[in-house]
Amino acid sequence: MLRATLKGMAARKARLILTSLAVVLGSAFIAAALVLTASIRATVDDLSGDAYKGADVIVQPVEPENRGDRLVRDGVAAETLAAIEANGDVADVSTTVTWMVNALGEDGKIVGGFAPTMAVNWGDESVEREMREGRAPEADGEVAVSAQFVTESGLGLGDTVTAYSLSTDETPYEIVGVYGYAGGRDSLSGSTELAFTTTEAQRLVFGGEDVYSAVAVTAADGVDADELLKALEPAVGAESEAITHQAYVDDLNAESAEVTSVIGYFLLGFGLIAVFVSVFLIANTFSIVIAGRLKEIAMMRAIGAGRGQIIRSVLAEAGLLGAAAAAVGAGLGVAAGAGLTSVIANGFLDTATTSVAIPWSAPLAAVAVGLGVTVLSALVPAVRASKTPPVEAMREAVKADKPITGITVTGLVVTLLGAAGIILGLNETFGSDDANLIAAAVGAGVVFIGVALLTAWLSKPVVALLGAVWSWSFAGRLGRLNASRNPRRTAVTAAALMIGVTLVTATATLLTSVKESLAERFDTTIKAELFVTGPVTASVPATFDPEVMDEIRAVDGVEAAVDLYYDLAQIDGTEQYVNASSDIEGAVTQFGGVVAEGSMKDLGEGEIAANDAAAEQLGIGIGDTVTATFSRGTEAHEFTLVAIIADNEESDGFYVDPAYTAEFYTPKPNMALVDVADGADVGDVTAEVEDLIADQPSVSVQNHEEYLSQVTVFFDYAIIAIQLLLALAMIVAVIGVVNTLVLSVLERTRELGMLRAIGMTRGQTTRMVTVESVTIALFGALLGIGTGLLLGWIVQQALAPTGIESFAIPTALIAAYLAASVLVGLLAAIAPAVRASKVDILGAISYE
């Protein structure tokens, strides 16, 4: 039997190659994801190992609990440094002073996008820097800059650069040196850097206090890291902590491991989707191949082959194919993973060296998944083949379609079950919000599967409808008829395509709805037309001089203008947003807020107002007291709650008197809201306000749309990322369309020969196959778009209570997908159509 299997496989090379391509791609993606994850982790680990290389103990300030990166940092005090230096076990000490700054480039704009600009002291030895041109900064007015900064700012040696921080105003510095990093790199992880003298760095980072971000200590000869740690304990004191270099690196690694494993699971998830799609393709191929061999199988059954033997022969074929393809896929995947690692490492991490790690799990999982999926996918066709009655060998060649009632009934039941889950979830039948959300989400997933099962049943009417478009050409009509000729086959092919399109459409619909909801709420609640604010990605939050406010108020056509300061403070032990304004009532009004309880008039010292969500979170009411510590605050203040503002999603948290802004993260206003008078020209006002803030580099004038797009640009990236990750699943689905068409054309060789004999031209043949292809592709895309919209709507409805109230359809994306599906249909048809038009008429019509 095995010999017969092998011979059969050799005779069907083309379709085997197409089928195995799907398995190869799926396995390769899985192997690549695993190798990539492991390699990035190894590379990042090397990177953390490079930090403070050679030091034995690192002394750093104790991070207060619940304090995120946005907060002002503490430092290691000068006395602590002196005590460390005086210790007999210490051979060498190096200090680091570093934090984010804003620097202005040649064009006067803040340098850098997503990666921050860092200030450091040149004496810092935590990373190896190599001076390329010029010299180290020796005076406070001098700076050395990283090569990456030169590239991004357009400034160079001898130029003057303006920089400022949370604690300093804009200050000009002369660029006296340009440096790179070990390994000839221009940058570390894409960031730009400015190196100052230690005192100037302390002024920028700590407002001039003689403190340090970290102190790296090297042990004297014969003292090991643990001994040094013990010896330093009395010197370090309570405000700082000492850890060994090893512990420091381990901490960094543990942090990055969390991120890399999330990336890894993400990649694996998309790999599995691609594998899932290839299940359809493989099952379809085996079904078609077996359908073409029914007579042969019936003949074998007639001469005494048992059902088990038939199943085994099909599964043996699947096993051989799966093993070979999975092995090739694993190999390719490992290679691709290794290659991608260096691309990512060089492109994004800016590491000097990349470590490629190939965990055993990568090839093993790839082969196991590839082989398993192939054999499992072939199981149903194999069992069906074994049920072929021997009389089939004597039947006529032309056969009626198999009924699809079973699969349709199952599909209906599954869809209804899913719908029930959704309805129960959306109607909040269950006790908790979580349970309702889960019921709706699981229901949505079940509906997805149900629709996939219903594709066979849907294919007839939908294809007929699509066919109306093609009926102008007879060849087109034949192609359309061919597409609906075997609903099961068309359905499986289209379903493979549907999966990717559904996922993209559903995410895009949801994200568009979120965007739309945000925009709508924003437009209805916020009175101000214009915002004076900076990019959310700046190293230091955008600020401007408070004096500008009066000038803005004086502009013709400005009804009102309010400034706004904000801070992330600790209130009763929780992180909360705190706002302040020279006109708090005005600010609340501009944000569409309404005082629900109490009064905000004369909000003075020791008084605080809260949004009702914030008040509810802390469980406080009017008259209650809270303690708050601001970002730069050294001590906690007591406040009495005097007003509660009705829930308003746009303004968050608490309001205090502007007197406290000195303790805020940034002591200057972060934003101004400008209310344009009715009848005044918004464009004119914008231009005038722009002139007023021309010398304030970190802020610009934005309207609602511009302001929101800063927040929502992330969603656009997310949609693009998901599409990229789904590209593989889409490619597998396209291979599926090609495969189905090639097999169908092979199967219909006689028919094509007959058509050509009675006068069908090559062009008509090509058109016929192309129309079939485009119809299948469009059907898949339509199903995907329909299901995706439905799923998107369900999730949006489920999330409506959290504020996602509008449902928006991503029309451009949908149009693009429809167009793309036509293109895919055209491309997929090329090979099969050429094959069909070149059918050897004589060979096709000769009696076998």
Next chain:
Amino acid sequence: MSTASPVKTTAVSAEGVWKAYGTGEAQVVALRDVSVQFASGAFTAIMGPSGSGKSTLMHCLAGLDTTDRGTVHIGDTPVTGLSDKALTKLRRDKIGFIFQQFNLLPTLTAEENITLPAAIAGAKADPDWIKKIIHTLDLTDRLSHKPTELSGGQQQRVACARALASRPEVVFADEPTGNLDTRSGAEVLRFLRTSVDEFGQTIVMVTHDPSAAAYADRVVFLADGQIVEDMTEPTADKVIDKMKHFEELVAAAQEAAA
């Protein structure tokens, strides 16, 4: 296409046609110097032992295959040397085909299959003519059926109707009754006979069956790629008789060739 014409024109003719398959040792000469004419409005059968070149001759005549040497004409049109496009058009407009099986498109109804050549040509079939054929073939109440819902005989009758639907200059049939039982076969043959007698159709049919050949006006015998006998007004008995002496005929032909 009138039977009234006193001078019978030639519908199909072959002049010195040679056809060989393969090269060198493995070469098989399927047709050696075959010259033959088929008159308009006549029903000709081609007979001969298996492998004698019947199908090859028919394919060459119908422009489905190229000749190595010699020329073929359909009416006044030379077939030899035409491009694929011109050949396709020729087949579509001037030739009808009936194969042994796989004649019909399973996706189309009987009626759509009958008008298939016209549809491919983007033309409208003559409705009166189609009605007439359908009536003659007794297919009137089967028109909306798909091929899978028809018996083998009915399928073959639909194929006949399709072959005649565009009023081709000649209909080629390669063993049209090969897969049918005697009764269904007889129905098909009777129809072919009728179409010659009543509509003046030209038919060239390859067959193994002497009683099928008996429906024809003339029988051409092929052996080893050559025409060895040309019989007019055949009867089953005459044909059987001739086939009995086939060995002698072949030997004589080979002698003549040598």
